[in-house]
Amino acid sequence: MESTIRKPFQGVTNIILFNWHTFVIALIFILLLIIGKYYFLDNILFNIAILATLLSIVISLVTSLYIYDLTDLYKLSFLDKLIALKPASIVNINAGFDEISEVVKSRYPDSRFSVFDFYDPLLHTEISIERARKLYEPYPETQVINTKAVPLEEGSVDVILLMFAAHEIRNEEERIIFFEQLRKAITIQGMIIVVEHQRDLINFFAYNIGFFHFYSKNNWLKVFTEAGLEVSKEIKITPFISGFALKKYGTAS
Structure with missing residues (x-):
């Protein structure tokens, strides 16, 4: 490892x-x-x-x-600004390339911790992910899952992390179904943490046409809303990266 x-x-x-x-x-x-x-x-x-x-x-x-x-991005110190509870359980979900599980485990040593990988080569066809999987071993005991059948019981998880992963689900309907399942899986006060680039002006200047690989803030908000989630907090981790803390719609912060 x-x-x-x-x-x-x-x-x-x-x-x-x-x-x-x-x-x-x-x-x-x-x-x-x-x-x-x-x-x-x-x-x-x-x-x-x-x-x-x-x-x-x-x-x-x-x-x-x-x-x-x-930057200190991969120290994950930004999680202190987004996670408003002491999580008893954490699930980290990646899209076939996991750079943070070891750090998450070290930051929350007393939490039950699981890692899921939703990468499906038939659906998520980015060649970059294929290359990443060949170069890096998965975190031990990572469970491969299906985005439409996430194996989590209802109300069983305090925090679900998605760092540079959710945008790899290119089909919007699939993303909504995926987030609907995550909403059901979190506890009443639970949170889903989403970290992503956005399809905005600063990322266009940085990556030119590559910014089309990202989604706009409006698109993310649409997906979250249709999945029954709302943004509890949003931060800029760097000028190019946003972090969203999501909660079940209508629950108190």
């Missing part, structure tokens, strides 16, 4: 390893522009396109370096 101590530049290295095809495509595009500039038409538009593509790559990598390597 990997140590909880993250290696230097582990975050940005993972981005490159999991998404190397994107960078290869961008570099091929730059090469074609250079060929076009020198062999066909020496036009300022070629220079602009080359610089814009290079700048996009650099900005996305520098942003990833900042978020995943230079």
Whole structure:
């Protein structure tokens, strides 16, 4: 099992390893522009396109370096701002790549702790997740589950964590069904913690068209509402990442 101590530049290295095809495509595009500039038409538009593509790559990598390597994101200290109770039970749910279970277990050593993995290669087809699964072993005793049949009894869990996982459920109806089941699983005062990038302006500047892989805040709120949940608290963990604490609709904070 990997140590909880993250290696230097582990975050940005993972981005490159999991998404190397994107960078290869961008570099091929730059090469074609250079060929076009020198062999066909020496036009300022070629220079602009080359610089814009290079700048996009650099900005996305520098942003990833900042978020995943230079902040305290993976120390999970933000959970103190989102979790308003002392949880007797915690479930961490991932989409096939788990970077936080060891840290969660160390932060809440007295809580009953379970880890679920909802990754289904037939439904969740992101190549980056496939590569991540090949490079990193799952947390011990991780249980593989189905998003439409989460094996949790009603009112049995105090806190459910979803960090960079829920957006991998690309079908909106599937996401709603999934969150409906999580709502039923939490206790009356229980919470679902969702940590995600959003499809907003700052993530567009950081990731260009890559921001389409994220969902807008309005979409998240729609999914939460239709699943019978409401936002108890929302924080910005970094300028690029939001954390939502969800509760059953109509319950007291």
